[in-house]
Amino acid sequence: MSDQNAKLELGGKISEFPTRKGTIGPDVVDISSLYAKTGAFTYDPGFTSTASCESKITYIDGDEGVLLYRGYPIEQLAEQGDFLETCYLLLYGELPTKAQKEDFDYRVTHHTMLHEQMLKFFTGFRRDAHPMAVMCGIVGALSAFYHDSTDISDPHQRMVASIRMIAKMPTIAALAYKYHVGQPFMYPKNQLDYSSNFLHMCFSVPCEEYKVNPILARAMDRIFILHADHEQNASTSTVRLAGSSGANPFACIAAGIACLWGPAHGGANEAALNMLAEIGSVDRIPEFVARAKDKNDPFRLMGFGHRVYKNYDPRAKIMQKTCHEVLNELGIKDDPLLEVALELERIALTDPYFIEKKLYPNIDFYSGITLKALGFPTTMFTVLFALARTVGWIAQWSEMIEDPAQKIGRPRQLYTGAPQRDYVPLAKR
Numbered sequence: 020m021s022d023q024n025a026k027l028e029l030g031g032k033i034s035e036f037p038t039r040k041g042t043i044g045p046d047v048v049d050i051s052s053l054y055a056k057t058g059a060f061t062y063d064p065g066f067t068s069t070a071s072c073e074s075k076i077t078y079i080d081g082d083e084g085v086l087l088y089r090g091y092p093i094e095q096l097a098e099q100g101d102f103l104e105t106c107y108l109l110l111y112g113e114l115p116t117k118a119q120k121e122d123f124d125y126r127v128t129h130h131t132m133l134h135e136q137m138l139k140f141f142t143g144f145r146r147d148a149h150p151m152a153v154m155c156g157i158v159g160a161l162s163a164f165y166h167d168s169t170d171i172s173d174p175h176q177r178m179v180a181s182i183r184m185i186a187k188m189p190t191i192a193a194l195a196y197k198y199h200v201g202q203p204f205m206y207p208k209n210q211l212d213y214s215s216n217f218l219h220m221c222f223s224v225p226c227e228e229y230k231v232n233p234i235l236a237r238a239m240d241r242i243f244i245l246h247a248d249h250e251q252n253a254s255t256s257t258v259r260l261a262g263s264s265g266a267n268p269f270a271c272i273a274a275g276i277a278c279l280w281g282p283a284h285g286g287a288n289e290a291a292l293n294m295l296a297e298i299g300s301v302d303r304i305p306e307f308v309a310r311a312k313d314k315n316d317p318f319r320l321m322g323f324g325h326r327v328y329k330n331y332d333p334r335a336k337i338m339q340k341t342c343h344e345v346l347n348e349l350g351i352k353d354d355p356l357l358e359v360a361l362e363l364e365r366i367a368l369t370d371p372y373f374i375e376k377k378l379y380p381n382i383d384f385y386s387g388i389t390l391k392a393l394g395f396p397t398t399m400f401t402v403l404f405a406l407a408r409t410v411g412w413i414a415q416w417s418e419m420i421e422d423p424a425q426k427i428g429r430p431r432q433l434y435t436g437a438p439q440r441d442y443v444p445l446a447k448r
């Protein structure tokens with residue numbers, strides 16, 4: 020608690036509310052007693068000024084373009100670590116020792132297979148089903164198979180569910196991709212590292228040897244690190260809210276996947292690539308920039324803007340560097356989409372409208388080009404985002420469950436509907 024109280028004058032009465040200081044970042048005013056003291060609610064659609072919880076996991080400074088996982092800058096983790104090390108850090112709060120990392124990697128590796136009967140679920144979908152629809156369905160169905168890790172009051176079961184989710188999401192994502200493209204399912208190979216295994220399950224086929232390109236596997240791993248967690252974004256808040264009712268972890272993650280799918284959130288990487296393809300050439304950029312500025316046109320530049328970052332998204336810079344590494348490794352020279360992206364970024368960063376509204380490229384702007392170069396169809400982009408974000412959702416869900424102050428989330432409203440009125444029988448209407 021800090022020693023300053025916030026004072027609010029409402030209806031001629033002054034009420035005081037305690038304030039709290041974080042380790043870094045904005046203070047908060049604890050308004051949990053506001054309704055009891057004043058009979059009024061706060062009103063904050065979109066939660067632009069609302070801290071929904073206390074957390075020790077991820078910190079974002081939107082003005083400075085800073086992103087920390089458990090205090091470590093994303094740039095250092097992406098350059099020096101690997102995704103499973105980041106998973107350990109997000110889950111347990113500290114970087115693992117060598118022995119801890121080996122044990123964690125072993126546990127994740129030995130949970131990558133899906134219950135064989137679940138493979139039948141995939142064949143129930145149309146081949147052209149969007150892979151995100153498949154992922155929502157399969158992840159929600161995990162609670163029908165893994166009953167021994169759904170009791171959220173048991174720390175051991177919570178840990179097993181966490182490991183299972185991190186381990187099985189690449190397998191589910193790869194199965195959804197293989198089903199989508201009509202190729203046979205490929206099983207995980209335990210001798211491969213996490214991201215190499217994922218590329219193997221997606222791109223190898225039974226009829227020939229498949230050698231994972233280590234540079235592409237490293238790029239995939241870095242993309243997973245960049246997407247692992249991001250404070251209380253929409254999908255994480257969805258997982259926390261679902262979890263606050265006591266729902267099982269698989270159901271909560273399925274809810275997070277559904278929320279992430281939206282084009283304003285995780286669906287933006289797919290939408291950004293589709294937008295670049297629609298723009299098609301550099302000379303059409305001004306037409307689209309004008310549409311983005313037009314208040315009467317709902318069009319927005321996908322991959323630009325962010326609720327928190329009012330500076331460059333630090334992940335976008337690393338994503339841009341990774342994009343060039345992948346294109347160079349694959350010998351993709353003048354990619355027309357990259358040409359449009361680079362020119363669109365240059366224009367947007369110099370245009371007064373975007374500067375005034377602090378609209379910078381976000382992580383989704385470059386991830387689509389990179390994922391397309393790696394061989395994924397645009398429909399798989401948000402699936403990969405969900406794969407990586409699962410550890411963040413799980414870590415935030417665990418933190419919420421373990422928080423002694425946590426209770427079911429139940430926001431109130433400003434009611435502007437009809438006042439009470441009596442029923443009118445049909446004959447009299």
Ligand code: SDX
Nearest residue numbers: 249252283284285287311319320321322323324325326376
């Ligand atoms: C992710 O929250 C997270 O952390 C999310 C995420 C994560 O890791 O979990 O970072 C992942 O979701 C990244 C964001 C991906 N979405 C997109 O790229 C879609 C395009 N961006 C916009 O839809 C928008 O910028 C949001 C949704 C990201 C943020 O919207 P806000 O904070 O609600 O801001 P806003 O809609 O109120 O916009 C502020 C102004 C508006 O103009 P005015 O009404 O003030 O005149 O900026 C304009 C908007 O019209 N604006 C844009 C724009 N984004 C905002 N104008 C043109 N193009 C855009 N992309």
